[in-house]
Amino acid sequence: xxxxxxxxxxxxxxxxxxxxxxxxxxxxxxxxxxxxxxxxxxxxxxxxxxxxxxxxxxxxxxxxxxxxxxxxxxxxxxxxxxxxxxxxxxxxxxxxxxxxxxxxxxxxxxxxxxxxxxxxxxxxxxxxxxxxxxxxxxxxxxxxxxxxxxxxxxxxxxxxxxxxxxxxxxxxxxxxxxxxxxxxxxxxxxxxxxxxxxxxxxxxxxxxxxxxxxxxxxxxxxxxxxxxxxxxxxxxxxxxxxxxxxxxxxxxxxxxxxxxxxxxxxxxxxxxxxxxxxxxxxxxxxxxxxxxxxxxxxxxxxxxxxxxxxxxxxxxxxxxxxxxxx
Numbered sequence: 001x002x003x004x005x006x007x008x009x010x011x012x013x014x015x016x017x018x019x020x021x022x023x024x025x026x027x028x029x030x031x032x033x034x035x036x037x038x039x040x041x042x043x044x045x046x047x048x049x050x051x052x053x054x055x056x057x058x059x060x061x062x063x064x065x066x067x068x069x070x071x072x073x074x075x076x077x078x079x080x081x082x083x084x085x086x087x088x089x090x091x092x093x094x095x096x097x098x099x100x101x102x103x104x105x106x107x108x109x110x111x112x113x114x115x116x117x118x119x120x121x122x123x124x125x126x127x128x129x130x131x132x133x134x135x136x137x138x139x140x141x142x143x144x145x146x147x148x149x150x151x152x153x154x155x156x157x158x159x160x161x162x163x164x165x166x167x168x169x170x171x172x173x174x175x176x177x178x179x180x181x182x183x184x185x186x187x188x189x190x191x192x193x194x195x196x197x198x199x200x201x202x203x204x205x206x207x208x209x210x211x212x213x214x215x216x217x218x219x220x221x222x223x224x225x226x227x228x229x230x231x232x233x234x235x236x237x238x239x240x241x242x243x244x245x246x247x248x249x250x251x252x253x254x255x256x257x258x259x260x261x262x263x264x265x266x267x268x269x270x271x272x273x274x275x276x277x278x279x280x281x282x283x284x285x286x287x288x289x290x291x292x293x294x295x296x297x298x299x300x301x302x303x304x305x306x307x308x309x310x311x312x313x314x315x316x317x318x319x320x321x322x323x324x325x326x
């Protein structure tokens with residue numbers, strides 16, 4: 001079995017992972033960045049709208065532009081990339097403090113990487129219909145907003161012909177605009193809370209500018225359809241009998257994010273029940289497992305990619321200190 005050794009292993013090649021890798025590699029630490037996707041950049045690659053980089057780069061960029069700059073920054077610093085590789089396990093610390101990461105990839109099969117410090121930067125995943133237990137048919141045409149975004153912006157596939165957005169997270173709001181631009185009418189956005197979850201600018205630019213109604217304090221009570229979604233039933237919380245049926249063939253869920261922490265849990269890292277991310281030492285970002293650090297959306301959900309990158313740089317400095325390189 002192939003074995004490689006590095007000073008730092010960064011798991012995740014999104015905004016946080018790339019920023020952390022750029023810092024550790026620039027400091028002279030041999031650094032490997034591991035990501036299961038076919039290219040680095042994470043979710044940034046599918047976010048073709050602007051609004052990124054205002055804090056970190058002091059200019060407005062699209063998601064792919066932000067990703068390209070971060071990839072170049074990490075690459076020029078000397079980071080090594082292992083793309084299309086999944087970390088399946090992080091071993092307990094060995095006598096010398098190093099940890100073994102078990103990787104699976106199509107090219108190399110099973111591989112072991114040894115690292116003095118591990119930085120968790122796996123990001124987060126979207127809550128699904130299953131998390132909300134929405135009643136109704138189990139038919140085609142139900143997506144998370146991020147999946148629909150990837151289908152449209154990366155794969156060039158239209159998810160449907162008419163849509164309803166469940167929730168009012170920023171990804172869902174941005175997709176309401178994107179679907180409309182693609183000729184897919186968005187009938188409504190439905191939010192169970194009394195106020196929207198997304199940014200005010202996205203409410204204005206993605207819903208109001210296109211005349212898309214936003215129903216607040218309203219629940220989805222039923223999804224109907226045989227093979228494909230045919231309609232969604234909604235009702236205000238203060239009068240559940242006042243149901244409204246909206247015909248559509250596509251439903252996008254934008255109801256929050258959950259840190260991607262299955263790997264953290266398997267490694268013995270204690271998770272915070274409030275954030276669903278690892279418990280870390282404040283300002284140091286070291287988890288309850290010595291030598292394992294966490295940053296970005298895997299730690300807690302950030303409002304901006306810029307914030308995740310800035311936090312990752314501080315986390316990387318702590319990782320360097322832990323291996324005597326600061």
